[in-house]
Amino acid sequence: MPPFIVLALGALGAAALVKRLASESRRVNAELDARREGEEARAAGRSTLRRDPVTGDYRPQDR
Template identity: 50%
Template sequence: MPPFLVFAAAAAGAVYGAKAIKREWRRINRELEAADRDAVDADKAVRPTLRRDPATGEWRPGGR
């Protein structure tokens, strides 16, 4: 019976460890995605929108 208890305890520990790793993985991904969204928003605020000049056909920085 004791080897079975050791095996059961090891299995329970492995399940708990896997859940803890999964929880941490998701937390880190949420932080990275939020930082990426902030970077994209900041980049859009800095770069002007390009508009096509109907007279020349060239692309020029224009209004938003």
């Protein structure tokens, strides 16, 4: 295989890996932010609500 093709495939793989890592980082940070908001609400004496996917109603969070 010509070196140019090997380098191009390596660059493409590296770009895909960076994209995957960035999206995973955003997902984890969103999950942590949601948990922090729930902890702050509980510390203030308020309960948080989550949408029930089956009925569409908002119910207090179980934790």
